Amino acid sequence: MKRILILILSIGLLLSLAACGDDGKAGGKEKGKDEVKIIRAGTGANSEHSSYKGLEKFKEIFEEKTDGAFEVEIYHSGQIGDDTTMTEGLQLGTQEIAVPSVDNITPLAPEFSVLGFPFLFPSKAVAYDVLDGEVGQGLFEKLTDKNLVGLAYWENGFRNTTNDKGPIESMADLKGLKLRTMQSKLHIEVFSKLGANPTPMSFSELYTGLQQGTVDGQENPYPLIYQQKFHEVQKYMTNTQHVYSPYIFLVGKGFYDDLSEEQQEILKEASIEAGKYQREINEEQEIESLEGLIDEGVVFTELSDEARQEMIETVQPVIDKYTEEIGTDLVNDVYEAVKNSDK
Numbered sequence: 001m002k003r004i005l006i007l008i009l010s011i012g013l014l015l016s017l018a019a020c021g022d023d024g025k026a027g028g029k030e031k032g033k034d035e036v037k038i039i040r041a042g043t044g045a046n047s048e049h050s051s052y053k054g055l056e057k058f059k060e061i062f063e064e065k066t067d068g069a070f071e072v073e074i075y076h077s078g079q080i081g082d083d084t085t086m087t088e089g090l091q092l093g094t095q096e097i098a099v100p101s102v103d104n105i106t107p108l109a110p111e112f113s114v115l116g117f118p119f120l121f122p123s124k125a126v127a128y129d130v131l132d133g134e135v136g137q138g139l140f141e142k143l144t145d146k147n148l149v150g151l152a153y154w155e156n157g158f159r160n161t162t163n164d165k166g167p168i169e170s171m172a173d174l175k176g177l178k179l180r181t182m183q184s185k186l187h188i189e190v191f192s193k194l195g196a197n198p199t200p201m202s203f204s205e206l207y208t209g210l211q212q213g214t215v216d217g218q219e220n221p222y223p224l225i226y227q228q229k230f231h232e233v234q235k236y237m238t239n240t241q242h243v244y245s246p247y248i249f250l251v252g253k254g255f256y257d258d259l260s261e262e263q264q265e266i267l268k269e270a271s272i273e274a275g276k277y278q279r280e281i282n283e284e285q286e287i288e289s290l291e292g293l294i295d296e297g298v299v300f301t302e303l304s305d306e307a308r309q310e311m312i313e314t315v316q317p318v319i320d321k322y323t324e325e326i327g328t329d330l331v332n333d334v335y336e337a338v339k340n341s342d343k
């Protein structure tokens with residue numbers, strides 16, 4: 001078993017060295033090329049997105065603070081896999097870092113579903129408070145036996161719904177809509193409850209799925225809708241803001257355990273610092289993207305308070321069911337932290 005693991009790891013290392021040869025970025029460093037450890041970091045979003053910019057910031061900080069011992073290679077648009085595949089890569093040791101949406105790791109670590117409960121966070125400020133506080137950080141422990149280490153929460157953002165059938169003004173308009181969801185059992189049940197016909201699909205396949213009508217609609221934060229040009233194939237958009245999606249800065253445990261304590265600290269700090277930057281960029285991108293989408297002709301509907309209230313009440317039984325499944329104590333802690341946040 002150990003031998004196989006070593007074999008897999010060495011293949012991974014060889015592959016990353018080979019990949020590095022492409023752009024030769026490891027050259028020019030004071031240390032010899034073979035002494036520089038290559039780390040591969042990926043996001044499913046494209047290179048315009050805040051998650052990619054955040055990884056660039058992370059690279060800058062981490063490489064500098066570790067004095068040239070590492071080179072971070074950044075991949076976007078699911079080049080080295082979608083959220084699910086990248087997370088598997090971290091577990092196997094063929095990839096070191098990924099920033100998947102928390103909801104997409106819930107098949108592996110179901111406790112994280114609580115962060116994707118609909119209408120949980122009333123604002124970003126409260127989300128930051130809870131995620132960066134005791135409860136959010138405590139959830140990272142659930143990853144250890146999955147061979148993963150969670151270091152920080154970044155931001156994907158509040159999600160909004162697009163489709164090409166008609167404006168969504170209330171739940172009635174979701175009826176029968178073929179809606180793509182993330183790989184989250186909870187989200188599938190939430191959208192079924194709301195009357196839609198949900199289908200999980202990889203983010204990388206989504207544009208084509210929308211274009212070919214495999215699905216009628218999808219939900220994502222404004223920057224991803226705009227940057228992925230979903231509005232080319234989706235006429236209508238509603239600010240449903242039904243859930244806040246955090247990204248998680250995730251690393252493989254094997255990689256993490258091989259670092260010195262000092263390097264582990266630098267890694268954690270760099271992930272947090274880059275995350276602050278990423279959240280700021282994301283905030284700007286949300287404003288620009290909404291403007292861009294409207295300018296480019298999306299039919300934009302604002303969800304009324306009554307319509308949102310109807311959705312909140314409708315999904316409550318699903319929340320209750322998952323509370324039982326995940327564990328009442330954990331879920332209560334999260335709700336308490338939301339309530340007690342002074343943000």
Ligand code: TK8
Nearest residue numbers: 044045083100101182203
């Ligand atoms: C890729 C995914 C994406 C997520 C999704 O970055 O799958 O819809 O919102 O951001 O993590």
